[in-house]
Amino acid sequence: MKSTIRLIAAMTLSSAMFSGxxxxxxxxxxxxxxxxxxxxxxxxxYKAKSGVGMNYQSIGSGGGIKQIQAKTVDFGASDKPLTLDxxxxxxxxxxxxxxxxVVPVVNLPGVAPGQLKVTGPLLADIYLGKVTKWxxxxxxxxxxxxxxxxxxxxxxxxxxxxxxxxxxxxxLSRVSEEWKTKVxxxxxxxxxxxxxxxxxxxVANYVTRIKGAxxxxxxxxxxxxxxxxxxxxxxxxxxxQPDDLTFKAAAANASWKAADGFYQILTNQPxxxxxxxxxxxxILMHKKADKPEQSLESLKFFDWAYSHGDKxxxxxxxxPMPDNVKKVIRDSWKQxxxxxxxxxxx
Numbered sequence: 001m002k003s004t005i006r007l008i009a010a011m012t013l014s015s016a017m018f019s020g021x022x023x024x025x026x027x028x029x030x031x032x033x034x035x036x037x038x039x040x041x042x043x044x045x046y047k048a049k050s051g052v053g054m055n056y057q058s059i060g061s062g063g064g065i066k067q068i069q070a071k072t073v074d075f076g077a078s079d080k081p082l083t084l085d086x087x088x089x090x091x092x093x094x095x096x097x098x099x100x101x102v103v104p105v106v107n108l109p110g111v112a113p114g115q116l117k118v119t120g121p122l123l124a125d126i127y128l129g130k131v132t133k134w135x136x137x138x139x140x141x142x143x144x145x146x147x148x149x150x151x152x153x154x155x156x157x158x159x160x161x162x163x164x165x166x167x168x169x170x171x172l173s174r175v176s177e178e179w180k181t182k183v184x185x186x187x188x189x190x191x192x193x194x195x196x197x198x199x200x201x202x203v204a205n206y207v208t209r210i211k212g213a214x215x216x217x218x219x220x221x222x223x224x225x226x227x228x229x230x231x232x233x234x235x236x237x238x239x240x241q242p243d244d245l246t247f248k249a250a251a252a253n254a255s256w257k258a259a260d261g262f263y264q265i266l267t268n269q270p271x272x273x274x275x276x277x278x279x280x281x282x283i284l285m286h287k288k289a290d291k292p293e294q295s296l297e298s299l300k301f302f303d304w305a306y307s308h309g310d311k312x313x314x315x316x317x318x319x320p321m322p323d324n325v326k327k328v329i330r331d332s333w334k335q336x337x338x339x340x341x342x343x344x345x346x
Contacts, residue, residue, distance in 0.1 A: 026053035027297045031064015031077030032163045033199040034218040035098060035281040038318050039077075042309050046301055054301055058199060062161015062187050068092065068284045074294045076284035079163020080187045084261040093287050093336060095262050095329045096280040097302065099251045099319040100218055102167045103242045103277065105204070105227040107213045108134065110147055112228065114241050117142050119233040120175030120268070120276065126214060127155055127172065128179060129193035134212060149212070156206045156215035159196025161187045167279035168216045171267040175276075216277075219247075219317050236272040243275075247319045250278035256325045262332075285336060292338035299333050299345050306330075 029039070036058040043054035057063075061078035068076030069090055082094055104123060106116060122138055125131045131138050134148045158165045166187045173180040183189050197203040200221045207215040207227055219242050222229050231239040240246050250269040256262060266278040283302065289295040306329070310320040321329065333345040 025294070026055055027075070027294060027301060028055050028057075028073045029064075029075045029077055029283075029298070030057035030059050030067045030073045031284075032061045032079045032281050033058045033201065034061075034079045034100065034102075034164050034167075034279075035077065035318070036200070037218075037220040037224065038098060038309075038313055038316050041312050041316065042301075042305050045309075045312065046304055050300075050304070052297060052301070058201070060158070060160040060187075060199060061163030061166070065161075065284065068286070071286065071290060074285075074291070074298045077281060078187075078284060079279055079281045080166035081263045081265075081280070081282050082261070082284070083263055087261050091287050092284050093261070093332065094282045094284050095302075095332055096256070096264070096321055096325075097283050097305070098313050098321065099247060099266065099278065099280045100220070100317065101242045101247045101250075101275045101278050102164055102171075102216055103219050103222050103229045104232065105207050105215050105217055105222050105229050107207050107209075107211050108148070108228065109211065113222075114229060114231050115146060116228070116230040117233070117239050118230045120171065123232075124172045124176030124179040126153060127157070127192065127194070128176075128182065129155070151212040154210050154213040155191075155194030156203050156210070156213050157191050157194045157196055158188075158198070158203060160198050162199075163187055163279075163281065164200060164216065164218060165189070167267060167277060170265060171277045174268045219243075223317065232276055234272070234274050234276040235268050235270050236274070238272045240273060240275055242317075244314055244317050244319060246273055246275035247278050247317070249273035250275050251280075251319050254280075256321075257328055262329075287335055287337065289336055289338055289344055292342075292344045295336055295344045299336070303330065 039056045047053045064076035067073045135150045169185040173185045197206045200217045203215040204221045204225045207213045233239050249271050253269045268276050306326045313320045334343045336344045
């Protein structure tokens with residue numbers, strides 16, 4: 001009887017350790033709202049294929065960084081990349097998952113999506129509280145023929161720590177010296193004016209409800225909520241519309257191989273077709289994994305996404321990572337080890 005029990009125990013252990021670690025449960029992640037629509041779609045498709053679920057909390061980049069640092073999730077997600085020094089201090093590694101665009105959105109009855117034109121300095125002045133009405137000459141002068149009301153502008157911004165805010169304020173800092181000096185760039189800033197919404201969802205909801213509002217969201221939220229976006233003048237002087245082609249044009253200037261820790265900012269890129277408020281979203285994981293089976297399952301999920309998720313990403317107007325960059329990313333996963341120093345990814 002004892003020998004039978006020992007045999008059963010050995011078989012169970014052998015089965016559980018077949019891939020090197022015990023069988024993993026569903027994986028958990030938290031952070032950026034920017035990629036949430038895509039991650040949700042990836043997770044749904046991946047579970048149907050693999051049986052492994054991916055539960056993702058869309059709580060903002062600041063929350064995602066805090067949760068991965070506290071080891072309460074298997075991976076964190078942030079649209080604000082951490083510097084190599086910040087990664088090393090926290091014992092983390094990061095890699096880009098996908099790229100996309102942040103867009104200004106407005107609630108102006110009678111103004112069609114893409115009809116309104118804005119410039120970077122104008123957006124900065126609106127968010128500084130210097131331009132307060134829609135019929136201000138700074139707006140009407142570049143929008144001849146557009147019926148702009150003598151209505152107050154309601155500025156909507158994020159209330160939580162947000163990578164989308166980082167991309168937005170990084171862009172404004174690059175095109176407005178006054179913004180750079182008075183407010184600066186970060187995932188959370190001291191806003192001069194406006195009402196705050198939580199997540200891209202919160203900003204989208206506010207703009208939808210308030211006539212005369214302007215906000216900024218990841219493009220998928222503008223499309224899903226049918227909110228009118230504005231065309232933005234880029235560095236080359238062209239007014240461009242947000243879509244996968246203009247996002248790709250901006251992303252084409254990225255040099256991922258040369259970027260320490262994959263740190264890369266894609267705002268205000270050159271090129272006549274470049275969308276000026278483009279950014280990547282990043283995954284954060286611990287280099288030394290306390291739960292290596294969960295880290296391995298997380299990497300398997302993103303490996304699947306890189307191999308099979310590009311069409312889903314493109315259909316939702318995100319920009320997949322180039323194939324040569326995916327190889328560099330997969331190679332970087334080898335630095336993630338279990339507590340004995342054994343690489344989790346092979």
